[in-house]
Amino acid sequence: MNSDKMQFYNTLTRQKESFSPLNKKEVLFYSCGPTVYNYPHIGNYRAYIFADTLKRVLLYGGYKVKHVMNITDIDDKTIRDAQKESKSLKEFTEFYTEEFYKDIESLNIIKPKKFTKATDYIDEMVDVIQKLIKNGLAYKSEDGSVYFNIKKFPNYGKLSHLVIENQKENASGRITKDEYGKDDVHDFALWKAWDEKDGDVFWETELGKGRPGWHIECSAMSMATLGEQIDIHTGGVDNIFPHHDNEIAQSEGATGVPFVKYWMHNEWVLVDQKKMAKSAKNFYTLRDLIDADIDPLAYRFWLLMANYRTRVNFVWEALEGAETALKRVYNLYNELGTNVGKVNEEYKKKFKAFINDDLDTPRALVVLWDVFKDENISNADKKATVLDFDKVLGLGFDNIKEEKIPEKIKLLILEREKARVDKDFQKSDELRKEINSLGYEVKDTAGGQKISKI
Ligand code: AMP
Ligand code: ZN
Numbered sequence: 001m002n003s004d005k006m007q008f009y010n011t012l013t014r015q016k017e018s019f020s021p022l023n024k025k026e027v028l029f030y031s032c033g034p035t036v037y038n039y040p041h042i043g044n045y046r047a048y049i050f051a052d053t054l055k056r057v058l059l060y061g062g063y064k065v066k067h068v069m070n071i072t073d074i075d076d077k078t079i080r081d082a083q084k085e086s087k088s089l090k091e092f093t094e095f096y097t098e099e100f101y102k103d104i105e106s107l108n109i110i111k112p113k114k115f116t117k118a119t120d121y122i123d124e125m126v127d128v129i130q131k132l133i134k135n136g137l138a139y140k141s142e143d144g145s146v147y148f149n150i151k152k153f154p155n156y157g158k159l160s161h162l163v164i165e166n167q168k169e170n171a172s173g174r175i176t177k178d179e180y181g182k183d184d185v186h187d188f189a190l191w192k193a194w195d196e197k198d199g200d201v202f203w204e205t206e207l208g209k210g211r212p213g214w215h216i217e218c219s220a221m222s223m224a225t226l227g228e229q230i231d232i233h234t235g236g237v238d239n240i241f242p243h244h245d246n247e248i249a250q251s252e253g254a255t256g257v258p259f260v261k262y263w264m265h266n267e268w269v270l271v272d273q274k275k276m277a278k279s280a281k282n283f284y285t286l287r288d289l290i291d292a293d294i295d296p297l298a299y300r301f302w303l304l305m306a307n308y309r310t311r312v313n314f315v316w317e318a319l320e321g322a323e324t325a326l327k328r329v330y331n332l333y334n335e336l337g338t339n340v341g342k343v344n345e346e347y348k349k350k351f352k353a354f355i356n357d358d359l360d361t362p363r364a365l366v367v368l369w370d371v372f373k374d375e376n377i378s379n380a381d382k383k384a385t386v387l388d389f390d391k392v393l394g395l396g397f398d399n400i401k402e403e404k405i406p407e408k409i410k411l412l413i414l415e416r417e418k419a420r421v422d423k424d425f426q427k428s429d430e431l432r433k434e435i436n437s438l439g440y441e442v443k444d445t446a447g448g449q450k451i452s453k454i
Contacts, residue, residue: 006061006356008054008232009309011240011263012159016358021231022261026064029055030222030260032235032243033069033115036096037077041283042299042314043269043276045107047236049300050266050308050359052109054234056392057355067112068225071097074118075214076178079201089201090119103286106296108394114225118217125212125220126205129190131254138253144193144208147174150185153249157185159263160241178214182241189213190250215246219259223251233260237267238275266308273313284314292316297396298323304361304393324454330400331452332372333386335445341380343388347371355392364392405451409440413449416442 006019021027031051034040051069058065072078073093082092097117104111129146132138137152150156162182175186194202194209202209212220222230228251235244244263251259268275271282286296302322306312351367354360371377371385390397405413416431435442436454443450 004061004352004356006057007358008262008264009358011265012260014161017262019262021063022229026066027058027232028226028230029058029065029067029232029234030218030226030230031067031069031112031233032218032239033071034096034100035072035075035077036093036100037075037081038096038278039099039285039287040103041276041278041285042289043283044236045103045286045299046266046269046303046308046312047234048104048109049107049303051234052107052394053304053308053359053361053392054232054264055110056394057359060352060392061356065113066226068114068116068222069112070218070221071100071115071117072214072217073097074201074211074217079198079211082201083199103296106286106290107300108297108396110394116221116225118212118221121217121221121224122203122205122212124224125216126191126207128216128220128223128250128254129207132190132250135253137249138190141174141193143195144210145176145189146191146207147187148190148246148249148253149187150249153253156249157241157245159245159248162241162245180242185242188215188242188246190216215243216250218243219247219250219254222247222259223255228255228257228259230260232262232264234264234266237265240265267311270311270313276314289319294319294323295326295401298326301326301395304365307362308359326395327403327453329368329372329395330397331450333383333397334400334450336379336383336386339380339383340387341378341382341384344371344377344381344385347374347385348388351389351392361393364389368393403451403453405440406438409435409438409451412438413442413451417449420444 007016008019009015010017031048034044055065055067074089078089078093082089085092129138132148133140133146138146138148140146160182162185173186174189175184176189176192190213191207192210192213194211198211202211222233233244248259270276274280274282276283289296289299298319299322302319303312305322347367347370351364354363354367368386368389371382374382377385386397412431412435416428416435419427419431432442435451439454441452441454
């Protein structure tokens with residue numbers, strides 16, 4: 001494959017397609033972001049690491065990218081949990097939004113050009129809903145809520161490839177909840193008329209007093225910030241139905257033109273072979289990793305070892321293994337010295353061919369290891385090549401954090417230094433063993449002893 005050509009798997013067509021953006025100058029890219037009602041779990045972060053890797057691949061390939069990610073700060077769950085904590089919706093959601101921003105920084109995720117908070121786009125949502133009513137695709141119910149009439153939209157469900165005909169036949173009735181499964185294919189809520197469960201959360205608009213449904217939020221925010229037609233839209237596979245099918249119905253129903261060219265979705269992170277989910281209570285947060293003394297970038301590294309379209313089963317041992325491997329490449333990098341030479345074009349070609357082939361990060365990582373192992377390349381050129389690859393991998397080679405070495409180990413190192421000066425090699429060896437037994441490895445280099453976790 002030509003290393004400059006990109007191809008991505010498009011959920012809409014169920015095949016890999018060569019990538020060609022609508023507008024040659026800039027890729028228009030929207031990612032479904034977090035619902036800020038709690039700390040995201042690390043399964044959620046797979047969606048954002050995947051979107052970030054995709055963006056990095058596009059940038060690496062020379063594209064300009066306009067990337068927008070939403071923050072869902074109004075939906076069923078944010079209202080429910082803000083009330084539980086007796087907090088205003090704003091105060092409640094702002095807290096988790098800030099925590100999200102901190103997390104993505106520690107995962108080395110490049111900030112999107114724009115984060116859009118749903119509550120800042122209510123007028124735009126009302127506007128889209130009014131267009132849908134005008135186009136005969138939405139109707140008001142008795143209580144003043146507005147629903148999308150799925151039978152009026154040809155090809156409703158085309159993204160999830162539902163055996164929609166049967167389901168549509170049975171799909172009389174309405175669904176008010178934001179989240180539902182394929183067994184609940186119904187007319188869905190675009191605007192939810194206020195009821196007392198919503199408390200003080202409502203907007204007075206031309207549609208009446210109420211609040212938006214979750215699905216209309218992304219349609220309106222994507223169109224308001226990127227235009228009616230975009231290149232790429234991402235999310236996890238559980239977003240395909242109903243969220244993304246509903247987005248297609250809303251956006252295309254309002255504008256009459258195709259909404260998204262490439263739909264891309266990451267697979268799940270599992271625990272004990274079941275989807276990691278808040279509701280299943282089988283989740284871990286980034287804080288759990290940090291408490292276990294694991295670098296968040298080890299999680300990123302672990303995910304890169306699998307293709308984004310395969311399911312991965314989370315176990316602590318695997319993550320610890322990824323951390324050891326990451327520390328090993330960091331150490332190899334640190335040993336390359338300070339000079340930065342030239343990027344090795346042959347390895348770059350191989351690396352690029354893999355990442356451009358639907359983000360084949362596992363094979364791209366093999367190329368990274370090969371660069372480190374190759375004895376025919378100078379250290380300076382290795383360094384330049386690794387830094388270049390890291391534009392895509394985002395493992396932070398340009399900013400490796402000093403490992404926190406426990407005081408006890410530091411003392412043993414000093415003692416060993418002295419033994420070596422005294423040429424007491426037996427003692428030096430014994431001290432090395434002791435250091436090893438405490439989980440650290442010591443290497444004697446020209447610059448002195450180098451210490452790292454085993
Ligand atoms: P939510 O905040 O629930 O809307 O989810 C945020 C993102 O995480 C969405 O793109 C989901 O599809 C994705 N997601 C949720 N659970 C998982 C999981 N276990 N593995 C991978 N992605 C997930
Ligand atoms: Zn969305």
